Amino acid sequence: MAIYALSDLHLSFNRPVTLYDINPDQDIEKPMDVFGWTRHYERIRDHWNRVVDREDTVLIPGDISWAMKLEVARYDFEWINQLPGKKVMSPGNHCYYANSKKKVRSVLPEGMEWIDADYTLVEGKIVAGTRGWTLPGDRFFTEEEDRKIYERQVGRLRLALESAAKEHPAKEKIVMLHFPPLTVSATESGFMEIMKEFGVSLCVYGHMHGKAQEEAIQGRVDGIELKLVACDAIGFCPVKLCDSGNHLSRR
Template sequence: MSIYAIGDLHLSFNKPVGLYDVDFETDVDKPMDIFGWERHYEKIRDRWVETVGPEDTVLIPGDISWALRLEQARYDLEWIHALPGKKVLSPGNHCYYAQSKKKVREALPEGMEWVDADYTLVEGKVVAGTRGWNLPGDSMWEEETDRKIYERQVGRLKMALESAAKDHPDKERIVMLHFPPVTRRVVSSGYMDLLKEYDVKVCVYGHLHGRSHRDAVEGQVEGVRLQLVSCDYIGFAPVPVQLG
Protein backbone atom coordinates (compact mmCIF):
# COMPACT_ATOMS: atom_id res chain seq x y z
CA MET A 1 0.00 0.00 0.00
CA SER A 2 1.35 3.41 -0.98
CA ILE A 3 0.25 7.04 -0.70
CA TYR A 4 0.34 9.17 -3.84
CA ALA A 5 -0.65 12.77 -4.56
CA ILE A 6 -1.82 14.81 -7.54
CA GLY A 7 -3.55 18.18 -7.45
CA ASP A 8 -5.37 20.60 -9.73
CA LEU A 9 -7.18 18.09 -11.93
CA HIS A 10 -9.43 20.90 -13.25
CA LEU A 11 -12.04 18.54 -14.65
CA SER A 12 -15.24 19.84 -16.26
CA PHE A 13 -17.43 17.00 -17.51
CA ASN A 14 -21.01 18.09 -18.16
CA LYS A 15 -22.65 14.67 -17.88
CA PRO A 16 -21.79 11.20 -16.58
CA VAL A 17 -18.84 9.80 -18.55
CA GLY A 18 -16.76 6.65 -18.38
CA LEU A 19 -13.00 6.63 -17.99
CA TYR A 20 -12.61 5.71 -21.65
CA ASP A 21 -15.85 7.19 -22.94
CA VAL A 22 -15.41 10.96 -23.22
CA ASP A 23 -16.35 12.98 -26.29
CA PHE A 24 -13.98 15.93 -26.17
CA GLU A 25 -16.27 18.08 -28.32
CA THR A 26 -19.48 17.62 -26.32
CA ASP A 27 -18.64 16.28 -22.82
CA VAL A 28 -16.07 18.84 -21.60
CA ASP A 29 -17.28 22.29 -20.56
CA LYS A 30 -13.92 23.95 -19.98
CA PRO A 31 -11.11 22.42 -22.04
CA MET A 32 -7.63 23.13 -20.67
CA ASP A 33 -6.00 23.12 -24.11
CA ILE A 34 -5.56 26.88 -23.96
CA PHE A 35 -2.99 26.27 -21.21
CA GLY A 36 -1.23 23.54 -23.17
CA TRP A 37 -3.03 20.75 -21.29
CA GLU A 38 -4.33 18.97 -24.40
CA ARG A 39 -6.93 16.39 -23.32
CA HIS A 40 -5.19 16.31 -19.97
CA TYR A 41 -7.81 14.04 -18.43
CA GLU A 42 -6.60 11.26 -20.75
CA LYS A 43 -3.04 11.75 -19.52
CA ILE A 44 -4.20 11.70 -15.90
CA ARG A 45 -6.25 8.55 -16.51
CA ASP A 46 -3.53 6.62 -18.32
CA ARG A 47 -0.74 7.52 -15.90
CA TRP A 48 -2.94 6.99 -12.84
CA VAL A 49 -3.92 3.51 -14.03
CA GLU A 50 -0.26 2.68 -14.69
CA THR A 51 0.82 3.90 -11.23
CA VAL A 52 -1.88 3.40 -8.60
CA GLY A 53 -3.12 0.06 -7.31
CA PRO A 54 -6.52 -0.70 -5.76
CA GLU A 55 -5.10 -0.71 -2.21
CA ASP A 56 -3.22 2.58 -2.62
CA THR A 57 -4.44 6.04 -1.61
CA VAL A 58 -4.25 9.24 -3.67
CA LEU A 59 -4.33 12.71 -2.06
CA ILE A 60 -5.90 15.43 -4.24
CA PRO A 61 -5.29 18.90 -2.73
CA GLY A 62 -7.81 21.13 -4.43
CA ASP A 63 -9.01 22.54 -7.74
CA ILE A 64 -10.55 19.21 -8.61
CA SER A 65 -13.51 20.42 -10.67
CA TRP A 66 -14.50 23.65 -12.41
CA ALA A 67 -18.15 23.00 -11.52
CA LEU A 68 -20.06 25.82 -9.86
CA ARG A 69 -22.68 23.50 -8.37
CA LEU A 70 -22.29 20.21 -6.57
CA GLU A 71 -24.76 18.54 -8.93
CA GLN A 72 -22.37 19.09 -11.82
CA ALA A 73 -19.23 18.36 -9.78
CA ARG A 74 -20.65 14.86 -9.25
CA TYR A 75 -19.75 14.01 -12.87
CA ASP A 76 -16.08 14.77 -12.18
CA LEU A 77 -16.13 13.06 -8.78
CA GLU A 78 -17.64 9.91 -10.28
CA TRP A 79 -14.97 9.88 -13.00
CA ILE A 80 -12.26 10.10 -10.32
CA HIS A 81 -14.00 7.37 -8.36
CA ALA A 82 -13.61 5.00 -11.32
CA LEU A 83 -9.82 5.31 -11.10
CA PRO A 84 -7.90 2.83 -8.95
CA GLY A 85 -7.33 3.37 -5.25
CA LYS A 86 -8.89 5.26 -2.39
CA LYS A 87 -9.00 9.06 -2.65
CA VAL A 88 -8.69 11.86 -0.11
CA LEU A 89 -9.71 15.29 -1.42
CA SER A 90 -9.47 18.83 -0.02
CA PRO A 91 -10.69 22.17 -1.41
CA GLY A 92 -8.96 24.63 -3.71
CA ASN A 93 -9.75 28.21 -4.65
CA HIS A 94 -11.74 27.07 -7.72
CA CYS A 95 -13.84 24.48 -5.86
CA TYR A 96 -16.91 26.74 -5.89
CA TYR A 97 -19.24 23.77 -5.47
CA ALA A 98 -17.77 23.01 -2.03
CA GLN A 99 -19.66 25.57 0.04
CA SER A 100 -20.90 22.88 2.44
CA LYS A 101 -18.48 20.26 3.72
CA LYS A 102 -21.39 18.15 4.85
CA LYS A 103 -23.04 18.15 1.42
CA VAL A 104 -19.81 17.35 -0.38
CA ARG A 105 -19.22 14.40 1.91
CA GLU A 106 -22.73 13.14 1.33
CA ALA A 107 -22.19 13.37 -2.44
CA LEU A 108 -18.87 11.54 -2.53
CA PRO A 109 -18.86 7.96 -3.84
CA GLU A 110 -17.66 5.19 -1.55
CA GLY A 111 -13.91 5.13 -1.06
CA MET A 112 -13.52 8.91 -1.30
CA GLU A 113 -13.05 11.31 1.64
CA TRP A 114 -13.13 15.10 1.97
CA VAL A 115 -10.93 16.86 4.53
CA ASP A 116 -11.28 20.55 5.31
CA ALA A 117 -10.16 21.96 8.66
CA ASP A 118 -10.05 18.40 9.95
CA TYR A 119 -8.24 15.13 9.29
CA THR A 120 -8.54 11.48 8.37
CA LEU A 121 -6.32 8.43 8.78
CA VAL A 122 -4.54 6.89 5.82
CA GLU A 123 -2.48 3.75 6.25
CA GLY A 124 -1.82 4.53 9.90
CA LYS A 125 -0.90 8.16 9.25
CA VAL A 126 -2.81 11.38 9.91
CA VAL A 127 -3.78 13.38 6.82
CA ALA A 128 -4.99 16.88 7.75
CA GLY A 129 -5.99 19.60 5.33
CA THR A 130 -7.49 22.92 4.46
CA ARG A 131 -7.41 25.22 1.44
CA GLY A 132 -4.86 27.84 2.45
CA TRP A 133 -4.65 31.26 0.81
CA ASN A 134 -2.33 33.88 -0.68
CA LEU A 135 0.65 34.68 1.54
CA PRO A 136 1.40 38.10 3.04
CA GLY A 137 4.16 39.64 0.95
CA ASP A 138 3.29 37.70 -2.20
CA SER A 139 2.83 39.66 -5.43
CA MET A 140 -0.88 38.68 -5.45
CA TRP A 141 -1.46 39.80 -1.85
CA GLU A 142 -4.01 42.55 -1.22
CA GLU A 143 -4.11 43.48 2.45
CA GLU A 144 -7.72 44.66 2.57
CA THR A 145 -9.20 41.55 0.96
CA ASP A 146 -6.72 38.80 1.77
CA ARG A 147 -5.80 39.29 5.43
CA LYS A 148 -9.07 38.01 6.91
CA ILE A 149 -9.19 34.95 4.61
CA TYR A 150 -5.54 34.12 5.26
CA GLU A 151 -5.91 34.29 9.03
CA ARG A 152 -9.08 32.19 8.91
CA GLN A 153 -7.31 29.52 6.88
CA VAL A 154 -4.36 29.48 9.28
CA GLY A 155 -6.88 28.98 12.07
CA ARG A 156 -8.52 26.12 10.19
CA LEU A 157 -5.21 24.35 9.75
CA LYS A 158 -4.48 24.81 13.45
CA MET A 159 -7.89 23.34 14.27
CA ALA A 160 -7.16 20.27 12.15
CA LEU A 161 -3.69 19.69 13.57
CA GLU A 162 -4.76 20.28 17.17
CA SER A 163 -7.48 17.70 16.81
CA ALA A 164 -5.18 15.20 15.15
CA ALA A 165 -2.45 15.66 17.77
CA LYS A 166 -4.95 15.16 20.58
CA ASP A 167 -6.51 12.06 19.07
CA HIS A 168 -3.38 10.46 17.61
CA PRO A 169 -0.28 11.95 19.27
CA ASP A 170 2.06 9.24 18.01
CA LYS A 171 1.04 9.03 14.35
CA GLU A 172 3.01 10.64 11.53
CA ARG A 173 1.31 13.72 10.05
CA ILE A 174 0.77 14.71 6.44
CA VAL A 175 -0.86 18.02 5.47
CA MET A 176 -2.77 18.81 2.28
CA LEU A 177 -2.88 22.49 1.31
CA HIS A 178 -3.96 23.91 -2.01
CA PHE A 179 -1.89 27.08 -1.75
CA PRO A 180 1.83 26.77 -0.98
CA PRO A 181 2.83 27.34 2.67
CA VAL A 182 5.91 29.30 1.51
CA THR A 183 7.39 30.36 -1.82
CA ARG A 184 10.79 31.58 -2.97
CA ARG A 185 9.48 35.12 -2.45
CA VAL A 186 7.76 34.53 0.90
CA VAL A 187 9.88 32.38 3.19
CA SER A 188 7.64 32.26 6.27
CA SER A 189 3.92 32.07 7.02
CA GLY A 190 1.40 31.04 9.65
CA TYR A 191 0.97 27.76 7.77
CA MET A 192 4.66 26.99 7.91
CA ASP A 193 4.79 27.84 11.61
CA LEU A 194 2.03 25.28 12.26
CA LEU A 195 3.69 22.61 10.13
CA LYS A 196 6.79 22.94 12.29
CA GLU A 197 4.92 23.25 15.59
CA TYR A 198 2.96 20.04 15.00
CA ASP A 199 5.90 18.08 13.60
CA VAL A 200 4.31 17.53 10.18
CA LYS A 201 6.46 15.20 8.09
CA VAL A 202 5.32 16.31 4.64
CA CYS A 203 3.04 18.95 3.13
CA VAL A 204 1.69 18.43 -0.39
CA TYR A 205 0.32 21.46 -2.21
CA GLY A 206 -0.73 22.64 -5.65
CA HIS A 207 -2.02 25.90 -7.17
CA LEU A 208 1.22 26.86 -8.95
CA HIS A 209 1.15 26.46 -12.73
CA GLY A 210 3.31 27.40 -15.69
CA ARG A 211 5.80 30.13 -14.85
CA SER A 212 4.69 30.03 -11.22
CA HIS A 213 6.49 26.70 -10.87
CA ARG A 214 9.62 28.79 -10.47
CA ASP A 215 8.28 30.10 -7.16
CA ALA A 216 7.88 26.62 -5.69
CA VAL A 217 9.87 25.53 -2.66
CA GLU A 218 10.40 21.77 -2.40
CA GLY A 219 12.36 19.40 -0.23
CA GLN A 220 13.21 19.65 3.45
CA VAL A 221 12.50 23.05 4.99
CA GLU A 222 13.14 23.27 8.72
CA GLY A 223 12.20 19.65 9.22
CA VAL A 224 9.13 19.63 6.93
CA ARG A 225 9.25 18.10 3.45
CA LEU A 226 7.37 20.30 0.95
CA GLN A 227 6.09 18.72 -2.26
CA LEU A 228 4.41 20.52 -5.17
CA VAL A 229 1.92 18.19 -6.85
CA SER A 230 0.08 20.39 -9.38
CA CYS A 231 -0.72 17.94 -12.15
CA ASP A 232 1.07 19.89 -14.89
CA TYR A 233 4.18 20.10 -12.70
CA ILE A 234 4.33 16.34 -12.14
CA GLY A 235 3.53 15.30 -15.70
CA PHE A 236 -0.15 14.49 -14.98
CA ALA A 237 0.86 11.36 -13.05
CA PRO A 238 0.27 10.74 -9.32
CA VAL A 239 3.57 10.81 -7.48
CA PRO A 240 4.55 9.07 -4.21
CA VAL A 241 4.25 11.20 -1.08
CA GLN A 242 7.82 11.47 0.10
CA LEU A 243 7.67 10.51 3.75
CA GLY A 244 11.24 9.23 3.98
Protein backbone atom coordinates in the same frame (compact mmCIF):
# COMPACT_ATOMS: atom_id res chain seq x y z
CA MET B 1 -0.19 -0.09 -0.04
CA ALA B 2 1.19 3.34 -0.89
CA ILE B 3 0.17 6.99 -0.66
CA TYR B 4 0.31 9.19 -3.75
CA ALA B 5 -0.64 12.81 -4.48
CA LEU B 6 -1.88 14.75 -7.50
CA SER B 7 -3.70 18.09 -7.45
CA ASP B 8 -5.33 20.54 -9.84
CA LEU B 9 -7.12 18.00 -12.01
CA HIS B 10 -9.36 20.80 -13.34
CA LEU B 11 -11.99 18.44 -14.70
CA SER B 12 -15.24 19.73 -16.18
CA PHE B 13 -17.42 16.86 -17.33
CA ASN B 14 -21.01 17.95 -17.90
CA ARG B 15 -22.58 14.49 -17.79
CA PRO B 16 -21.66 10.98 -16.65
CA VAL B 17 -18.69 9.58 -18.58
CA THR B 18 -16.52 6.49 -18.36
CA LEU B 19 -12.74 6.57 -18.28
CA TYR B 20 -12.42 5.83 -21.99
CA ASP B 21 -15.69 6.92 -23.59
CA ILE B 22 -15.30 10.72 -23.66
CA ASN B 23 -16.35 13.07 -26.46
CA PRO B 24 -14.40 16.29 -25.86
CA ASP B 25 -16.83 18.32 -27.95
CA GLN B 26 -19.90 17.21 -26.00
CA ASP B 27 -18.81 15.98 -22.57
CA ILE B 28 -16.47 18.75 -21.40
CA GLU B 29 -17.64 22.17 -20.25
CA LYS B 30 -14.28 23.90 -19.95
CA PRO B 31 -11.46 22.33 -21.99
CA MET B 32 -7.93 22.96 -20.73
CA ASP B 33 -6.47 23.05 -24.25
CA VAL B 34 -5.94 26.82 -24.05
CA PHE B 35 -3.38 26.16 -21.29
CA GLY B 36 -1.63 23.48 -23.32
CA TRP B 37 -3.34 20.69 -21.35
CA THR B 38 -4.83 19.01 -24.43
CA ARG B 39 -6.95 16.04 -23.33
CA HIS B 40 -5.10 16.14 -20.02
CA TYR B 41 -7.69 13.82 -18.46
CA GLU B 42 -6.37 11.04 -20.72
CA ARG B 43 -2.84 11.65 -19.45
CA ILE B 44 -4.08 11.60 -15.85
CA ARG B 45 -6.03 8.40 -16.49
CA ASP B 46 -3.17 6.56 -18.20
CA HIS B 47 -0.51 7.52 -15.66
CA TRP B 48 -2.84 6.87 -12.72
CA ASN B 49 -3.75 3.41 -14.00
CA ARG B 50 -0.07 2.62 -14.49
CA VAL B 51 1.21 3.58 -11.03
CA VAL B 52 -1.72 3.38 -8.57
CA ASP B 53 -3.08 0.08 -7.28
CA ARG B 54 -6.52 -0.60 -5.85
CA GLU B 55 -5.16 -0.72 -2.28
CA ASP B 56 -3.32 2.63 -2.58
CA THR B 57 -4.55 6.11 -1.60
CA VAL B 58 -4.25 9.30 -3.66
CA LEU B 59 -4.34 12.73 -2.01
CA ILE B 60 -5.91 15.45 -4.19
CA PRO B 61 -5.39 18.90 -2.62
CA GLY B 62 -7.77 21.13 -4.50
CA ASP B 63 -8.98 22.43 -7.85
CA ILE B 64 -10.51 19.10 -8.69
CA SER B 65 -13.46 20.39 -10.72
CA TRP B 66 -14.39 23.61 -12.50
CA ALA B 67 -18.04 23.05 -11.60
CA MET B 68 -19.95 25.88 -9.97
CA LYS B 69 -22.59 23.56 -8.51
CA LEU B 70 -22.22 20.34 -6.57
CA GLU B 71 -24.62 18.41 -8.80
CA VAL B 72 -22.27 19.07 -11.73
CA ALA B 73 -19.07 18.41 -9.75
CA ARG B 74 -20.49 14.93 -9.10
CA TYR B 75 -19.69 13.97 -12.71
CA ASP B 76 -16.02 14.70 -12.04
CA PHE B 77 -16.07 12.84 -8.72
CA GLU B 78 -17.65 9.84 -10.42
CA TRP B 79 -14.99 9.86 -13.14
CA ILE B 80 -12.21 9.97 -10.54
CA ASN B 81 -13.93 7.17 -8.64
CA GLN B 82 -13.42 4.85 -11.61
CA LEU B 83 -9.64 5.16 -11.16
CA PRO B 84 -7.84 2.73 -8.81
CA GLY B 85 -7.34 3.43 -5.14
CA LYS B 86 -8.97 5.42 -2.37
CA LYS B 87 -9.05 9.18 -2.74
CA VAL B 88 -8.72 11.92 -0.12
CA MET B 89 -9.66 15.37 -1.42
CA SER B 90 -9.54 18.91 -0.03
CA PRO B 91 -10.69 22.25 -1.50
CA GLY B 92 -8.88 24.67 -3.80
CA ASN B 93 -9.65 28.22 -4.81
CA HIS B 94 -11.69 27.08 -7.82
CA CYS B 95 -13.84 24.58 -5.88
CA TYR B 96 -16.88 26.88 -5.90
CA TYR B 97 -19.26 23.98 -5.29
CA ALA B 98 -17.68 23.26 -1.89
CA ASN B 99 -19.55 25.70 0.35
CA SER B 100 -20.45 22.90 2.75
CA LYS B 101 -18.20 19.94 3.42
CA LYS B 102 -21.20 18.07 4.78
CA LYS B 103 -22.97 18.41 1.43
CA VAL B 104 -19.85 17.44 -0.52
CA ARG B 105 -19.41 14.36 1.62
CA SER B 106 -23.03 13.39 1.11
CA VAL B 107 -22.54 12.95 -2.65
CA LEU B 108 -19.11 11.31 -2.73
CA PRO B 109 -18.88 7.75 -3.99
CA GLU B 110 -17.66 5.11 -1.57
CA GLY B 111 -13.90 5.17 -1.16
CA MET B 112 -13.61 8.95 -1.52
CA GLU B 113 -13.14 11.38 1.38
CA TRP B 114 -13.34 15.16 1.69
CA ILE B 115 -11.37 16.95 4.40
CA ASP B 116 -11.43 20.66 5.18
CA ALA B 117 -10.16 22.01 8.51
CA ASP B 118 -10.09 18.44 9.77
CA TYR B 119 -8.23 15.20 9.15
CA THR B 120 -8.42 11.54 8.26
CA LEU B 121 -6.16 8.52 8.77
CA VAL B 122 -4.34 6.95 5.83
CA GLU B 123 -2.05 3.95 6.26
CA GLY B 124 -1.58 4.77 9.94
CA LYS B 125 -0.73 8.41 9.23
CA ILE B 126 -2.68 11.58 9.95
CA VAL B 127 -3.64 13.50 6.82
CA ALA B 128 -4.93 16.98 7.70
CA GLY B 129 -6.12 19.52 5.19
CA THR B 130 -7.45 22.97 4.44
CA ARG B 131 -7.35 25.25 1.41
CA GLY B 132 -4.67 27.73 2.43
CA TRP B 133 -4.44 31.18 0.85
CA THR B 134 -2.17 33.77 -0.75
CA LEU B 135 0.68 34.54 1.66
CA PRO B 136 1.75 37.89 3.11
CA GLY B 137 4.81 38.96 1.14
CA ASP B 138 3.48 37.47 -2.09
CA ARG B 139 3.11 40.02 -4.89
CA PHE B 140 -0.59 39.19 -5.20
CA PHE B 141 -1.34 39.63 -1.48
CA THR B 142 -3.33 42.69 -0.38
CA GLU B 143 -4.14 43.52 3.23
CA GLU B 144 -7.70 44.58 2.43
CA GLU B 145 -8.72 41.50 0.46
CA ASP B 146 -6.48 38.72 1.71
CA ARG B 147 -5.48 39.21 5.36
CA LYS B 148 -8.73 37.96 6.94
CA ILE B 149 -8.97 34.96 4.62
CA TYR B 150 -5.32 34.08 5.20
CA GLU B 151 -5.66 34.23 8.98
CA ARG B 152 -8.88 32.22 8.89
CA GLN B 153 -7.18 29.51 6.85
CA VAL B 154 -4.21 29.43 9.21
CA GLY B 155 -6.70 28.96 12.05
CA ARG B 156 -8.43 26.17 10.18
CA LEU B 157 -5.15 24.28 9.81
CA ARG B 158 -4.56 24.68 13.54
CA LEU B 159 -8.00 23.24 14.27
CA ALA B 160 -7.27 20.22 12.11
CA LEU B 161 -3.88 19.52 13.65
CA GLU B 162 -5.00 20.16 17.23
CA SER B 163 -7.77 17.63 16.84
CA ALA B 164 -5.46 15.10 15.19
CA ALA B 165 -2.72 15.52 17.78
CA LYS B 166 -5.18 15.14 20.64
CA GLU B 167 -6.70 11.94 19.30
CA HIS B 168 -3.55 10.39 17.75
CA PRO B 169 -0.53 11.98 19.43
CA ALA B 170 2.04 9.46 18.20
CA LYS B 171 1.09 9.26 14.52
CA GLU B 172 3.07 10.84 11.69
CA LYS B 173 1.40 13.89 10.15
CA ILE B 174 0.89 14.91 6.51
CA VAL B 175 -0.76 18.20 5.52
CA MET B 176 -2.70 18.89 2.32
CA LEU B 177 -2.87 22.55 1.26
CA HIS B 178 -3.95 23.90 -2.07
CA PHE B 179 -1.91 27.10 -1.86
CA PRO B 180 1.82 26.79 -1.14
CA PRO B 181 2.93 27.33 2.47
CA LEU B 182 6.04 29.20 1.23
CA THR B 183 7.27 30.81 -1.98
CA VAL B 184 10.48 32.59 -2.92
CA SER B 185 8.74 35.92 -2.26
CA ALA B 186 6.93 34.80 0.91
CA THR B 187 9.58 33.04 2.93
CA GLU B 188 7.55 32.55 6.11
CA SER B 189 3.91 31.91 6.92
CA GLY B 190 1.52 30.95 9.66
CA PHE B 191 1.01 27.63 7.88
CA MET B 192 4.68 26.76 8.27
CA GLU B 193 4.76 27.84 11.90
CA ILE B 194 1.79 25.65 12.78
CA MET B 195 3.20 22.68 10.88
CA LYS B 196 6.50 23.04 12.74
CA GLU B 197 4.63 23.32 16.05
CA PHE B 198 2.80 20.05 15.45
CA GLY B 199 5.74 18.17 13.98
CA VAL B 200 4.33 17.71 10.46
CA SER B 201 6.59 15.55 8.29
CA LEU B 202 5.27 16.40 4.83
CA CYS B 203 3.14 19.05 3.15
CA VAL B 204 1.76 18.59 -0.36
CA TYR B 205 0.32 21.54 -2.26
CA GLY B 206 -0.78 22.63 -5.73
CA HIS B 207 -2.09 25.86 -7.28
CA MET B 208 1.16 26.91 -8.97
CA HIS B 209 1.17 26.53 -12.76
CA GLY B 210 3.46 27.43 -15.63
CA LYS B 211 6.06 30.08 -14.80
CA ALA B 212 4.68 30.41 -11.27
CA GLN B 213 6.27 27.04 -10.55
CA GLU B 214 9.65 28.76 -10.68
CA GLU B 215 8.72 30.34 -7.34
CA ALA B 216 7.82 27.02 -5.74
CA ILE B 217 9.84 25.92 -2.73
CA GLN B 218 10.32 22.19 -2.50
CA GLY B 219 12.41 19.85 -0.43
CA ARG B 220 13.12 19.83 3.29
CA VAL B 221 12.49 23.15 5.06
CA ASP B 222 12.67 23.37 8.86
CA GLY B 223 12.14 19.64 9.11
CA ILE B 224 9.11 19.57 6.78
CA GLU B 225 9.24 18.04 3.31
CA LEU B 226 7.43 20.32 0.83
CA LYS B 227 6.11 18.88 -2.44
CA LEU B 228 4.37 20.68 -5.31
CA VAL B 229 1.92 18.17 -6.79
CA ALA B 230 0.01 20.27 -9.34
CA CYS B 231 -0.70 18.16 -12.43
CA ASP B 232 1.50 20.07 -14.84
CA ALA B 233 4.40 20.18 -12.36
CA ILE B 234 4.63 16.39 -12.13
CA GLY B 235 3.71 15.33 -15.65
CA PHE B 236 0.05 14.57 -14.83
CA CYS B 237 1.19 11.50 -12.93
CA PRO B 238 0.48 10.84 -9.24
CA VAL B 239 3.70 11.08 -7.25
CA LYS B 240 4.45 8.54 -4.53
CA LEU B 241 4.75 9.95 -1.03
CA CYS B 242 5.00 6.74 0.93
CA ASP B 243 6.92 3.67 -0.20
CA SER B 244 5.99 0.05 0.32
CA GLY B 245 7.76 0.10 3.69
CA ASN B 246 5.29 2.75 4.85
CA HIS B 247 8.00 5.41 5.22
CA LEU B 248 7.68 8.85 3.65
CA SER B 249 9.64 9.09 0.43
CA ARG B 250 12.37 11.79 0.33
CA ARG B 251 12.78 11.58 -3.42
